[in-house]
Amino acid sequence: MVDNALPVPHTSEVNSERILETDLRAQPGNREVHVWSVPLEVTDDAQRELETVLSEQERRRAGQYVFEHDRRDFIAGRATLRIVLGRYLRLAPKAVDLYKDSNGKPHLTRRCHRDLRFNMSRSHGLGLIAICGGEDVGIDVELVRDIEDAAAVVERFFCPEEISEWTALDRSRRTRAFFDCWTRKEAYVKAVGSGLQIPLNSFAVSFLEGETPMVRLHGDCAYWSLFDVRPSAGHAAAVAVRGSGWRCVSKGDGTAAGL
């Protein structure tokens, strides 16, 4: 479902006064996770304008990237995150006040959050942002691509149950299944907030075609909802959110499954 579609990044909205003039306010409904799909490849002019909404600290971080494409993706992603959050909070992008917790997960400060939670992921020029009210949320996106020695990566990072399911698949299905499993696992650890400090092989997710996405094996698995998101045919993506009764609503370009 796509409603209230937002073409982002839209540089004319970077200007703080203009965004407040427009009536583009967004609000997640009760138990709704909004998923914004964000193209990160923008023109040089747009890039320069987007950079103006970053904080000093974010600009310093942008300057530390070794590769130019990583720097550009970070700037476009973080600026768009500010623009999108600004719509929910009725704030200019630059006024959105963010901090990183001890695990590196960004949050809104108490001063401006009004109970909004969010998470972001970037892969090869595409960004996804998940936003909801009141509960921890995590999102992960990956470009589906061949990876060298996938079997060794599966052995190392998947749990025994996932390894046998993946190995039993026809070879033609393994790449897609790998990224479906990977993004669901990462979405979960990102929602929890500890990132890869939770070993990826310490819990299981469902990932076979047709299976309802869920965290299957973990102490608190009953308390999490998982959704498959399809921002494009070539990407795998997933959203995890604490609790049950959620629905995932696609905003912008992508389509969110699991409605």
Ligand SMILES: CC(C)(COP(=O)(O)OP(=O)(O)OC[C@H]1O[C@@H](n2cnc3c(N)ncnc32)[C@H](O)[C@@H]1OP(=O)(O)O)[C@@H](O)C(=O)NCCC(=O)NCCS
């Ligand atoms: C979070 C993590 C899984 C990101 O994985 P990734 O696939 O490389 O990157 P993604 O594009 O999906 O996500 C990156 C975004 O996730 C968010 N993020 C960062 N740390 C996070 C965390 N611990 N939990 C949830 N989200 C996090 C940020 O918004 C980041 O975007 P940014 O780079 O623009 O700031 C990985 O970096 C990790 O495990 N970090 C944990 C760090 C850690 O262990 N810190 C210990 C103390 S220093």
